[in-house]
Amino acid sequence: MKFVLWVAGVLLAVAGVNLAFDFETGGVWQLDPCDPQEIGTPEDTISSIYRIENGNIAERCFGPSDDDLFRAWGAMAQITTAEERAGLRSFAIFDGAFAAAYTQQLNLEATEFTIAVRRDVARSHGQSLRHVMAHEFAHMLTNHTSNVFSGEKVPTVDCLSDENRYGCAGWGNYLATWTYQFWPEQEVVRLEAEYRSSAEAARRCSEYSGFVTEYGATNPGEDFAETFAAFVLSSRTPASAQSRMNFMSSFPEIVAIRDRINAAGYNASDIYLEGCSR
Ligand SMILES: [Zn+2]
Numbered sequence: 395m396k397f398v399l400w401v402a403g404v405l406l407a408v409a410g411v412n413l414a415f416d417f418e419t420g421g422v423w424q425l426d427p428c429d430p431q432e433i434g435t436p437e438d439t440i441s442s443i444y445r446i447e448n449g450n451i452a453e454r455c456f457g458p459s460d461d462d463l464f465r466a467w468g469a470m471a472q473i474t475t476a477e478e479r480a481g482l483r484s485f486a487i488f489d490g491a492f493a494a495a496y497t498q499q500l501n502l503e504a505t506e507f508t509i510a511v512r513r514d515v516a517r518s519h520g521q522s523l524r525h526v527m528a529h530e531f532a533h534m535l536t537n538h539t540s541n542v543f544s545g546e547k548v549p550t551v552d553c554l555s556d557e558n559r560y561g562c563a564g565w566g567n568y569l570a571t572w573t574y575q576f577w578p579e580q581e582v583v584r585l586e587a588e589y590r591s592s593a594e595a596a597r598r599c600s601e602y603s604g605f606v607t608e609y610g611a612t613n614p615g616e617d618f619a620e621t622f623a624a625f626v627l628s629s630r631t632p633a634s635a636q637s638r639m640n641f642m643s644s645f646p647e648i649v650a651i652r653d654r655i656n657a658a659g660y661n662a663s664d665i666y667l668e669g670c671s672r
Pocket residue numbers: 406407408529530533615616619
C-alpha cells in the first residue's frame with residue numbers, strides 16, 4: 395500500500411507558545427505539567443493529561459480517562475525507549491484547530507517536556523501516528539539541555555526564534571550542525587521575522603530541493619523533525635533528500651533507533667514523503 399502522509403503540511407509545533415519567561419529579567423520558570431492552562435495554547439482545549447514518570451505513563455492528573463490518549467502513547471512507546479523519553483513529564487490530548495501535536499518545554503533548564511496530541515491524529519493510521527510521534531520526539535531531542543547547552547553556543551536559528559529564547563543551539567547540537575549544513579544564511583536571517591510562515595515554507599520549497607515535506611521548509615527545527623521521523627521510520631523519501639538522510643546515517647545513535655524500530659516491525663515504510671516535488 396502506498397499513501398501520502400496526511401500530516402504533510404499540517405502544523406506540528408514545538409514548544410514556546412506559552413512561555414512566560416523573560417530573558418531580561420533573568421526569571422526562572424517552571425510550567426506545571428498537569429495544568430492545561432500552562433501547557434496548552436489559546437487555540438486548543440486539552441481534555442486529558444497523564445503524568446509521565448521515568449519515561450512511563452503514570453497516573454491521570456487532569457480530565458477523564460481517554461482511550462485516544464493511550465493510543466497515541468502506545469505509538470510513542472513503540473518507537474522510543476523509556477530512557478529516551480525520560481524528559482517527558484506529561485502527555486496530553488486535545489481537541490481544537492492548533493497543530494497536529496506539539497512539544498512544550500516545561501523549565502528553563504530544558505530538561506522537562508510535555509507532548510500534546512490532537513484527538514483526530516491520535517485516531518489516525520498507525521504509520522501516520524508514529525510519524526507524528528517521531529517528529530515530536532525529535533523536537534524534544536534537539537531542545538533538551540544535553541543538546542542545547544553542550545559546548546559553545548552558536549547563533550543559529552534557535553537564537554533568532556522567539557520560540558527558543560531560552561537558549562541557542564550548541565555546536566554539539568544536531569540542530570546547529572543541521573542548520574549550518576542545509577540552511578543558507580540568507581534563509582536563516584529571514585526566519586527572524588517569519589519563523590513559522592507557511593507562505594515562506596512554500597516559497598523555499600519552490601526554490602530549494604532536499605526537504606522531505608513542504609512543512610519541513612518552515613524552519614530548521616521542522617526540517618530536522620520531519621527528516622528524523624522519515625529516517626527512523628524508514629519512510630520513502632525523494633532522491634533529493636538523500637544528503638539529509640545521510641546526515642541522519644552519520645549518527646550511530648540515530649541509526650540504532652531506526653534499526654530497533656525496524657526490527658520491532660514498527661516502521662512506516664508504506665509512507666511516501668513527497669518532498670517539494672509538484
Ligand atoms: Zn514540529
